[in-house]
Amino acid sequence: MANDPIHQFHIEPMLEFSVAGYDASFTNASLAMVGGAVLAALFFNWAMKPAAMVPGRAQVVAEGAYGFIHGMLKDAAGTEGVKKFLPFVFTLFLFIFMSNMLGMFPGVFGIHHIFTPTSQIVVTAALALLVFFTVIIVGFAKNGLKFFKLFAPSGVPIYILWFVIIIEVISFFSRPLSHAVRLWANILAGHILLKVFAGFVPALAGLGLVGILGASLPLAMTVALYGLEFLVAFLQAYVFAILTCIYLNDALHPGH
Protein backbone atom coordinates (compact mmCIF):
# COMPACT_ATOMS: atom_id res chain seq x y z
CA MET A 1 0.00 0.00 0.00
CA ALA A 2 1.32 3.39 -0.98
CA ASN A 3 0.59 5.32 2.18
CA ASP A 4 0.98 2.76 4.91
CA PRO A 5 1.76 4.79 8.05
CA ILE A 6 3.63 1.87 9.60
CA HIS A 7 5.90 1.32 6.61
CA GLN A 8 8.38 3.92 7.86
CA PHE A 9 9.30 1.63 10.77
CA HIS A 10 10.29 -1.33 8.62
CA ILE A 11 13.83 -2.45 9.18
CA GLU A 12 15.66 -3.32 5.98
CA PRO A 13 19.08 -4.97 6.12
CA MET A 14 21.70 -3.15 4.09
CA LEU A 15 24.75 -5.35 4.76
CA GLU A 16 23.81 -8.84 5.83
CA PHE A 17 26.07 -10.78 8.14
CA SER A 18 25.69 -12.75 11.32
CA VAL A 19 27.79 -13.16 14.45
CA ALA A 20 27.79 -16.58 16.15
CA GLY A 21 24.48 -17.53 14.58
CA TYR A 22 22.76 -14.25 15.44
CA ASP A 23 21.60 -11.87 12.75
CA ALA A 24 23.80 -8.79 13.15
CA SER A 25 23.09 -7.13 9.82
CA PHE A 26 23.80 -3.48 9.29
CA THR A 27 20.29 -2.11 8.73
CA ASN A 28 18.72 1.23 7.92
CA ALA A 29 18.23 1.68 11.69
CA SER A 30 21.95 1.16 12.27
CA LEU A 31 22.72 3.66 9.52
CA ALA A 32 20.45 6.27 11.12
CA MET A 33 22.09 5.74 14.55
CA VAL A 34 25.58 6.00 13.11
CA GLY A 35 24.39 9.08 11.24
CA GLY A 36 23.09 10.66 14.45
CA ALA A 37 26.33 10.03 16.33
CA VAL A 38 28.56 11.15 13.45
CA LEU A 39 26.50 14.29 12.81
CA ALA A 40 26.74 15.33 16.46
CA ALA A 41 30.50 14.75 16.50
CA LEU A 42 31.07 16.52 13.18
CA PHE A 43 28.95 19.50 14.17
CA PHE A 44 30.77 20.05 17.45
CA ASN A 45 34.13 19.55 15.81
CA TRP A 46 33.26 22.10 13.14
CA ALA A 47 31.54 24.60 15.43
CA MET A 48 34.32 24.64 18.02
CA LYS A 49 37.19 24.73 15.51
CA PRO A 50 37.65 28.52 15.73
CA ALA A 51 37.35 28.44 19.57
CA ALA A 52 37.00 32.20 19.38
CA MET A 53 36.79 34.50 22.38
CA VAL A 54 33.78 36.15 20.74
CA PRO A 55 31.88 33.15 19.38
CA GLY A 56 30.33 32.94 15.95
CA ARG A 57 26.84 31.61 15.36
CA ALA A 58 27.74 27.91 15.28
CA GLN A 59 29.91 28.28 18.36
CA VAL A 60 27.05 29.93 20.25
CA VAL A 61 24.84 26.94 19.45
CA ALA A 62 27.52 24.48 20.57
CA GLU A 63 28.34 26.37 23.76
CA GLY A 64 24.66 26.94 24.46
CA ALA A 65 23.95 23.21 24.26
CA TYR A 66 26.88 22.50 26.56
CA GLY A 67 25.76 25.16 29.03
CA PHE A 68 22.19 23.87 28.93
CA ILE A 69 23.14 20.32 29.90
CA HIS A 70 25.75 21.57 32.37
CA GLY A 71 23.20 23.70 34.20
CA MET A 72 20.63 20.91 34.19
CA LEU A 73 23.05 18.35 35.61
CA LYS A 74 24.30 20.84 38.21
CA ASP A 75 20.76 21.58 39.40
CA ALA A 76 19.87 17.88 39.65
CA ALA A 77 23.09 16.21 40.86
CA GLY A 78 25.35 19.01 42.12
CA THR A 79 28.97 19.76 41.29
CA GLU A 80 30.00 16.17 41.91
CA GLY A 81 27.50 14.93 39.36
CA VAL A 82 28.81 17.39 36.79
CA LYS A 83 32.37 16.23 37.39
CA LYS A 84 31.48 12.56 36.93
CA PHE A 85 28.62 12.41 34.46
CA LEU A 86 28.65 15.43 32.18
CA PRO A 87 30.20 13.56 29.20
CA PHE A 88 27.72 10.70 29.65
CA VAL A 89 24.60 12.85 29.88
CA PHE A 90 25.72 15.23 27.15
CA THR A 91 26.45 12.32 24.79
CA LEU A 92 23.07 10.74 25.53
CA PHE A 93 21.25 14.03 24.96
CA LEU A 94 23.04 14.78 21.69
CA PHE A 95 22.60 11.26 20.34
CA ILE A 96 18.86 11.21 21.07
CA PHE A 97 18.38 14.75 19.82
CA MET A 98 20.25 14.11 16.57
CA SER A 99 18.45 10.80 15.99
CA ASN A 100 15.08 12.50 16.51
CA MET A 101 16.04 15.35 14.21
CA LEU A 102 17.35 13.00 11.50
CA GLY A 103 14.03 11.21 11.63
CA MET A 104 12.23 14.44 10.81
CA PHE A 105 13.65 14.42 7.27
CA PRO A 106 11.46 12.48 4.85
CA GLY A 107 14.45 11.49 2.70
CA VAL A 108 17.65 12.84 1.20
CA PHE A 109 20.37 11.67 -1.20
CA GLY A 110 18.23 8.99 -2.79
CA ILE A 111 17.48 7.28 0.54
CA HIS A 112 13.77 7.08 0.25
CA HIS A 113 13.08 7.67 3.89
CA ILE A 114 15.30 8.15 6.89
CA PHE A 115 14.67 5.79 9.72
CA THR A 116 14.01 7.20 13.20
CA PRO A 117 16.00 4.98 15.58
CA THR A 118 14.21 6.31 18.68
CA SER A 119 10.91 5.00 17.31
CA GLN A 120 12.11 1.46 18.09
CA ILE A 121 11.71 0.44 21.73
CA VAL A 122 14.84 -1.73 21.46
CA VAL A 123 16.93 1.40 21.03
CA THR A 124 15.29 3.45 23.79
CA ALA A 125 15.25 0.45 26.14
CA ALA A 126 18.97 -0.09 25.54
CA LEU A 127 19.63 3.56 26.41
CA ALA A 128 17.40 3.40 29.50
CA LEU A 129 19.03 0.17 30.69
CA LEU A 130 22.44 1.77 30.18
CA VAL A 131 21.40 4.53 32.59
CA PHE A 132 19.82 1.99 34.97
CA PHE A 133 22.95 -0.16 35.22
CA THR A 134 25.16 2.91 35.46
CA VAL A 135 23.13 4.00 38.49
CA ILE A 136 23.44 0.57 40.11
CA ILE A 137 27.16 0.13 39.42
CA VAL A 138 28.16 3.66 40.40
CA GLY A 139 25.84 3.53 43.41
CA PHE A 140 27.44 0.36 44.79
CA ALA A 141 30.97 1.42 43.84
CA LYS A 142 30.65 4.76 45.58
CA ASN A 143 28.40 4.01 48.56
CA GLY A 144 28.90 0.28 49.06
CA LEU A 145 26.03 -1.25 51.02
CA LYS A 146 24.77 2.22 51.96
CA PHE A 147 23.26 2.27 48.46
CA PHE A 148 20.42 0.14 49.89
CA LYS A 149 19.34 3.23 51.83
CA LEU A 150 17.72 4.24 48.55
CA PHE A 151 15.05 1.64 49.29
CA ALA A 152 14.59 2.51 52.96
CA PRO A 153 13.64 6.15 53.50
CA SER A 154 14.61 7.45 56.91
CA GLY A 155 11.91 8.03 59.52
CA VAL A 156 9.72 5.07 58.59
CA PRO A 157 8.52 2.99 61.59
CA ILE A 158 10.10 -0.47 61.70
CA TYR A 159 6.82 -2.43 61.52
CA ILE A 160 5.95 -0.92 58.13
CA LEU A 161 9.51 -0.77 56.76
CA TRP A 162 9.37 -4.17 55.00
CA PHE A 163 6.33 -3.03 53.02
CA VAL A 164 7.91 0.30 52.06
CA ILE A 165 11.04 -1.53 50.90
CA ILE A 166 9.03 -3.81 48.59
CA ILE A 167 7.21 -0.81 47.13
CA GLU A 168 10.46 1.10 46.67
CA VAL A 169 12.11 -1.86 44.94
CA ILE A 170 9.22 -2.18 42.47
CA SER A 171 9.32 1.57 41.95
CA PHE A 172 13.07 1.40 41.31
CA PHE A 173 12.70 -1.37 38.74
CA SER A 174 9.87 0.44 36.98
CA ARG A 175 12.22 3.33 36.18
CA PRO A 176 13.90 1.97 33.04
CA LEU A 177 10.52 0.93 31.70
CA SER A 178 8.86 4.34 31.98
CA HIS A 179 12.14 5.97 30.97
CA ALA A 180 12.29 3.99 27.72
CA VAL A 181 8.58 4.00 26.93
CA ARG A 182 8.20 7.77 27.23
CA LEU A 183 10.71 8.55 24.47
CA TRP A 184 9.63 5.67 22.27
CA ALA A 185 5.86 6.31 22.53
CA ASN A 186 6.17 10.03 21.83
CA ILE A 187 8.29 9.58 18.73
CA LEU A 188 6.28 6.61 17.43
CA ALA A 189 2.90 8.29 17.93
CA GLY A 190 4.10 11.54 16.39
CA HIS A 191 5.48 9.87 13.28
CA ILE A 192 2.38 7.74 12.73
CA LEU A 193 0.16 10.80 13.15
CA LEU A 194 2.22 12.72 10.59
CA LYS A 195 1.99 9.92 8.05
CA VAL A 196 -1.74 9.44 8.59
CA PHE A 197 -2.52 13.12 8.01
CA ALA A 198 -0.12 13.31 5.07
CA GLY A 199 -1.80 10.24 3.60
CA PHE A 200 -5.17 12.04 3.56
CA VAL A 201 -3.82 14.66 1.17
CA PRO A 202 -3.33 12.53 -1.97
CA ALA A 203 -6.38 10.42 -1.13
CA LEU A 204 -8.62 13.50 -1.03
CA ALA A 205 -6.94 15.26 -3.93
CA GLY A 206 -7.86 12.36 -6.18
CA LEU A 207 -11.56 13.19 -5.80
CA GLY A 208 -11.64 16.22 -8.12
CA LEU A 209 -12.05 19.91 -7.36
CA VAL A 210 -13.92 19.57 -4.07
CA GLY A 211 -11.36 17.01 -3.00
CA ILE A 212 -8.48 19.36 -3.74
CA LEU A 213 -10.11 22.05 -1.62
CA GLY A 214 -10.68 19.51 1.12
CA ALA A 215 -7.10 18.27 0.86
CA SER A 216 -5.81 21.66 1.94
CA LEU A 217 -7.10 21.00 5.47
CA PRO A 218 -4.98 17.89 6.21
CA LEU A 219 -2.09 19.59 4.38
CA ALA A 220 -2.25 22.53 6.79
CA MET A 221 -2.54 20.05 9.66
CA THR A 222 0.57 18.19 8.47
CA VAL A 223 2.57 21.40 8.37
CA ALA A 224 1.41 22.34 11.86
CA LEU A 225 2.14 18.83 13.16
CA TYR A 226 5.61 18.99 11.66
CA GLY A 227 6.31 22.08 13.75
CA LEU A 228 4.99 20.31 16.82
CA GLU A 229 7.13 17.24 16.07
CA PHE A 230 10.28 19.37 16.02
CA LEU A 231 9.34 20.58 19.50
CA VAL A 232 8.68 16.99 20.61
CA ALA A 233 12.03 15.87 19.16
CA PHE A 234 13.83 18.38 21.35
CA LEU A 235 11.55 18.02 24.37
CA GLN A 236 11.85 14.25 24.56
CA ALA A 237 15.65 14.39 24.33
CA TYR A 238 15.52 16.97 27.12
CA VAL A 239 13.16 14.85 29.25
CA PHE A 240 15.33 11.77 28.75
CA ALA A 241 18.41 13.72 29.82
CA ILE A 242 16.82 15.32 32.87
CA LEU A 243 15.47 11.98 34.10
CA THR A 244 18.96 10.57 33.63
CA CYS A 245 20.27 13.40 35.82
CA ILE A 246 17.71 12.69 38.53
CA TYR A 247 18.48 8.96 38.54
CA LEU A 248 22.23 9.58 38.58
CA ASN A 249 21.73 11.84 41.60
CA ASP A 250 20.29 8.80 43.41
CA ALA A 251 23.48 6.90 42.67
CA LEU A 252 25.57 9.64 44.28
CA HIS A 253 23.27 10.49 47.21
CA PRO A 254 21.06 7.48 47.96
CA GLY A 255 19.75 8.75 51.31
CA HIS A 256 17.00 10.94 49.74
Next chain:
Amino acid sequence: MADRKPPEDALSDLRRRVNAARGDGPSNDPPPQSPASLALRYGGEFGAAIIVGALLGYGVDYFVHTSPWGLIVGVVLGFAAGVVNVVRVAQSYSRSNPIDPRAPSVPDDEED
Protein backbone atom coordinates in the same frame (compact mmCIF):
# COMPACT_ATOMS: atom_id res chain seq x y z
CA MET B 1 38.84 59.49 25.96
CA ALA B 2 40.49 60.43 29.23
CA ASP B 3 38.00 58.49 31.35
CA ARG B 4 38.57 55.26 29.45
CA LYS B 5 39.31 52.40 31.84
CA PRO B 6 42.22 50.01 31.31
CA PRO B 7 41.12 46.82 29.50
CA GLU B 8 41.47 44.52 32.53
CA ASP B 9 39.07 46.69 34.50
CA ALA B 10 36.65 46.85 31.60
CA LEU B 11 36.73 43.05 31.28
CA SER B 12 36.15 42.37 34.97
CA ASP B 13 33.44 45.02 34.97
CA LEU B 14 31.76 43.23 32.06
CA ARG B 15 32.06 39.90 33.88
CA ARG B 16 30.46 41.39 36.98
CA ARG B 17 27.58 42.80 34.98
CA VAL B 18 27.05 39.55 33.06
CA ASN B 19 27.00 37.57 36.31
CA ALA B 20 24.57 40.02 37.86
CA ALA B 21 22.26 39.83 34.87
CA ARG B 22 22.35 36.01 34.87
CA GLY B 23 21.72 35.65 38.57
CA ASP B 24 22.63 32.62 40.62
CA GLY B 25 19.50 30.60 39.99
CA PRO B 26 19.12 27.78 37.49
CA SER B 27 21.20 28.81 34.51
CA ASN B 28 18.64 27.75 31.93
CA ASP B 29 14.89 27.81 31.99
CA PRO B 30 13.59 24.36 31.15
CA PRO B 31 11.01 24.35 28.38
CA PRO B 32 7.47 24.47 29.74
CA GLN B 33 5.83 21.07 30.04
CA SER B 34 2.64 20.70 28.08
CA PRO B 35 -0.35 19.21 29.91
CA ALA B 36 -0.33 16.27 27.49
CA SER B 37 3.27 15.36 28.26
CA LEU B 38 2.55 15.67 31.99
CA ALA B 39 -0.44 13.36 31.63
CA LEU B 40 1.66 10.87 29.67
CA ARG B 41 4.27 11.05 32.40
CA TYR B 42 1.74 10.24 35.13
CA GLY B 43 0.26 7.40 33.11
CA GLY B 44 3.65 6.01 32.21
CA GLU B 45 4.90 6.00 35.79
CA PHE B 46 1.73 4.35 37.03
CA GLY B 47 1.55 1.70 34.31
CA ALA B 48 5.25 0.88 34.42
CA ALA B 49 5.11 0.09 38.14
CA ILE B 50 2.13 -2.24 37.62
CA ILE B 51 3.88 -4.10 34.79
CA VAL B 52 7.07 -4.48 36.80
CA GLY B 53 5.13 -5.61 39.88
CA ALA B 54 3.27 -8.21 37.81
CA LEU B 55 6.51 -9.43 36.21
CA LEU B 56 8.22 -9.76 39.60
CA GLY B 57 5.23 -11.67 40.95
CA TYR B 58 5.19 -13.91 37.90
CA GLY B 59 8.90 -14.56 38.37
CA VAL B 60 8.32 -15.60 41.98
CA ASP B 61 5.56 -17.96 40.78
CA TYR B 62 7.86 -19.44 38.17
CA PHE B 63 10.64 -20.27 40.61
CA VAL B 64 8.71 -21.07 43.80
CA HIS B 65 5.65 -22.69 42.10
CA THR B 66 3.10 -20.66 44.02
CA SER B 67 0.94 -19.81 41.00
CA PRO B 68 -1.22 -17.73 40.95
CA TRP B 69 -0.53 -16.06 44.29
CA GLY B 70 2.73 -14.40 43.33
CA LEU B 71 1.11 -12.73 40.33
CA ILE B 72 -1.85 -11.51 42.39
CA VAL B 73 0.30 -10.07 45.15
CA GLY B 74 2.72 -8.66 42.58
CA VAL B 75 0.01 -6.75 40.72
CA VAL B 76 -1.39 -5.33 43.97
CA LEU B 77 2.06 -4.24 45.10
CA GLY B 78 2.66 -2.83 41.63
CA PHE B 79 -0.45 -0.68 42.00
CA ALA B 80 0.86 0.62 45.32
CA ALA B 81 4.26 1.37 43.79
CA GLY B 82 2.51 3.11 40.89
CA VAL B 83 0.66 5.39 43.29
CA VAL B 84 3.97 6.15 45.02
CA ASN B 85 5.52 6.99 41.64
CA VAL B 86 2.66 9.30 40.67
CA VAL B 87 2.77 11.08 44.02
CA ARG B 88 6.52 11.57 43.59
CA VAL B 89 6.11 13.04 40.09
CA ALA B 90 3.34 15.33 41.33
CA GLN B 91 5.52 16.46 44.25
CA SER B 92 8.42 17.30 41.99
CA TYR B 93 6.03 19.10 39.65
CA SER B 94 4.55 21.27 42.38
CA ARG B 95 8.04 21.95 43.74
CA SER B 96 9.14 23.33 40.40
CA ASN B 97 5.84 25.12 39.79
CA PRO B 98 4.88 26.69 43.13
CA ILE B 99 1.44 28.24 43.44
CA ASP B 100 1.50 31.97 42.84
CA PRO B 101 0.60 33.55 46.23
CA ARG B 102 -0.93 36.55 44.44
CA ALA B 103 -3.26 34.38 42.38
CA PRO B 104 -6.93 35.14 43.03
CA SER B 105 -8.68 32.50 45.09
CA VAL B 106 -11.21 30.49 43.14
CA PRO B 107 -14.53 30.20 44.97
CA ASP B 108 -15.64 26.59 45.24
CA ASP B 109 -19.22 25.47 45.02
CA GLU B 110 -19.29 23.69 48.33
CA GLU B 111 -21.82 24.98 50.78
CA ASP B 112 -20.12 25.61 54.06
